[in-house]
Amino acid sequence: MLTINPTTGALLVEARQLPAGSWLVQNAANSGVGRSVIAFAEERGLRTVNIVRREQRIAELGEGADLVLVDTPDVAARARAVIGDDPVLLGLDGVGGAATSLLLAVRTEGALLVVYGYMSGAPFTPDQLVLRAKNITTTEFWLYEDKYLPRHPALGAESARLVAEGKLTLPSAPVYRAEDFADALAYLRGHGKVLLDFNPHRA
Secondary structure, eight states, X not given: OXXXXXXXHHHHHTTSOOOTTOEEEESSTTSHHHHHHHHHHHHTTOEEEEXXXXXXXXXXXOTTOSXXXXXXXXXXXXXXXXXXXXXXXXXXXXXXXXXXXXXXXHOOTTOEEEEOOOTTXXXXXXXXXXXXXXXXXXXXXXXXXXXXXXXXXXXXXXXXXXXXXXXXXXXXXXXXXXXXXXXXXXXXXXXXOOEEEOOTTOO
16 A cells, blocks of 8 residues: 555645645545645645545544645635635645535645546536636646656655654555455445455465
8 A cells, every 4th residue: 555545645745846835735635645645745844735524534634734624615715714825736636526626716826736536426527717717727647657657666665654653644444355345345335445355375
């Protein structure tokens, strides 16, 4: 997992060169990628506005998350009440659908929106009028693009260091044996992702 979610989070943070102290905004902040974004942003001197779906997720993100907000329609106003007029020039979208509009509302003139996932199952359909009015650029992210591959080893090592130092905590999932697939599927439907162990020699 160190080579996937944390590496993705690090590369997303680096999608735009921002000066120290700058803000970025993301949704799905309690996911493995979202937590990695928080950790790597903190390492690089950046601040994060983190949008989550439920109130109980706020405490899970810890002190590294500068601002955590539930995704209500007034999220942009509540973010501005805290960060004032500071620009937000990078947005990270792992959800798609209606959640994208909340990110657009928080971002400021000339921002970059990076789409890396569609957890909602809905397509990426931002309001084109908002994009033009704010001069927002959009792009999609894929971890295994050729330009990113040389960065993977170093970011994997940095991820391991952050975990060892307690600066990055990834949500763990239950591990099911492959023959217990039905149980794994039942857990997935009720609680979220699981891991399957295909090792035939493990008891």
